[in-house]
Amino acid sequence: xxxxxxxxxxxxxxxxxxxxxxxxxxxxxxxxxxxxxxxxxxxxxxxxxxxxxxxxxxxxxxxxxxxxxxxxxxxxxxxxxxxxxxxxxxxxxxxxxxxxxxxxxxxxxxxxxxxxxxxxxxxxxxxxxxxxxxxxxxxxxxxxxxxxxxxxxxxxxxxxxxxxxxxxxxxxxxxxxxxxxxxxxxxxxxxxxxxxxxxxxxxxxxxxxxxxxxxxxxxxxxxxxxxxxxxxxxxxxxxxxxxxxxxxxxxxxxxxxxxxxxxxxxxxxx
Numbered sequence: 001x002x003x004x005x006x007x008x009x010x011x012x013x014x015x016x017x018x019x020x021x022x023x024x025x026x027x028x029x030x031x032x033x034x035x036x037x038x039x040x041x042x043x044x045x046x047x048x049x050x051x052x053x054x055x056x057x058x059x060x061x062x063x064x065x066x067x068x069x070x071x072x073x074x075x076x077x078x079x080x081x082x083x084x085x086x087x088x089x090x091x092x093x094x095x096x097x098x099x100x101x102x103x104x105x106x107x108x109x110x111x112x113x114x115x116x117x118x119x120x121x122x123x124x125x126x127x128x129x130x131x132x133x134x135x136x137x138x139x140x141x142x143x144x145x146x147x148x149x150x151x152x153x154x155x156x157x158x159x160x161x162x163x164x165x166x167x168x169x170x171x172x173x174x175x176x177x178x179x180x181x182x183x184x185x186x187x188x189x190x191x192x193x194x195x196x197x198x199x200x201x202x203x204x205x206x207x208x209x210x211x212x213x214x215x216x217x218x219x220x221x222x223x224x225x226x227x228x229x230x231x232x233x234x235x236x237x238x239x240x241x242x243x244x245x246x247x248x249x250x251x252x253x254x255x256x257x258x259x260x261x262x263x264x265x266x267x268x269x270x
Contacts, residue, residue: 012152014080022149023167025075029068029141030171036064049230054122057226061130069137075145085144085207090157091259092202099246100200100213106242107216110235112223119227127219127226135215142168142194143201143210157258165194192247193217199257 017025040063042056051057076085116124146164155163169191200210217239224233249255 013084015078016152017079017145017149019149019153019163022146025145026141026167026171029071032068032071033064036067037061040064047228049225049227051123051127051222051226052228054120054126057123057126057130062126062133065130065133065137069133069140072137072140072145076140079145081145081148084148085140087206088143088147088201089205090202092199092257093255093259095255096199096257097203099196100203100209102242102246103196103200103213104216106238107213107220110223110233110238111220112231112233112235115224115227115231115233123226127222130222131215131219134218135211135213138168139197139201139207139211139214143197144207147198147201161195161198165191165198168194168197189243192243195250196243196246202257 037060041060042053044050044052044056044060051060076082116127142164146167147160150160150163151157169187169189172187172190197210197214200213201207203209220239221236224231224236
């Protein structure tokens with residue numbers, strides 16, 4: 001079970017959470033979202049859109065994700081990790097700064113402004129709020145709790161990024177309850193996105209940056225899919241293309257991420 005860390009052995013503040021128990025936390029987190037969605041959700045089978053109305057968006061997504069944020073915040077509070085979760089000082093090379101910059105730029109460009117202009121103000125407001133909720137909730141759980149669980153377990157930064165991103169992708173398999181086999185493909189794509197959000201955390205040094213990037217990313221992806229008549233939007237190609245380019249750069253070019261002649265161990269509060 002998680003317990004109070006021995007500061008003479010660990011040198012770390014707060015409680016200790018072993019990574020297998022983090023997986024349990026993630027299962028509960030996913031269960032809250034899926035369970036509440038099933039309990040209070042609105043049937044949208046009559047529409048081609050998952051969120052045809054503001055009510056469906058609130059009941060199918062905002063309330064369940066809001067509850068998961070409360071759960072994640074409660075876990076961080078119980079662990080006593082707020083100072084550690086909010087900051088993550090691990091220097092990176094200058095080129096990595098282009099990851100959040102390019103993701104923000106593409107998300108803003110790919111946003112389907114025309115389609116959103118045809119929707120009700122309440123639906124657009126709920127979509128923006130959904131982006132905020134997703135950014136805060138998922139980053140708190142995976143780049144907040146998850147990253148620190150694996151780092152405290154003694155893994156290298158590369159493995160911290162890898163394992164936290166894999167868990168981030170796997171939890172989206174729970175969407176199979178509503179999307180079927182498509183969720184498996186989504187899980188693979190989301191895992192790569194998780195790595196880019198991890199790089200955003202490294203660049204910003206605070207969790208607010210990946211929260212912002214993640215939120216904008218999701219709003220852009222969903223901007224064509226809300227309302228009674230979702231549409232295919234060419235701007236989405238930019239999001240896919242950017243992800244392919246970033247993967248190609250990292251896999252083929254394999255540029256170093258760690259800062260030159262610097263210790264990459266993140267600073268700890270206190």
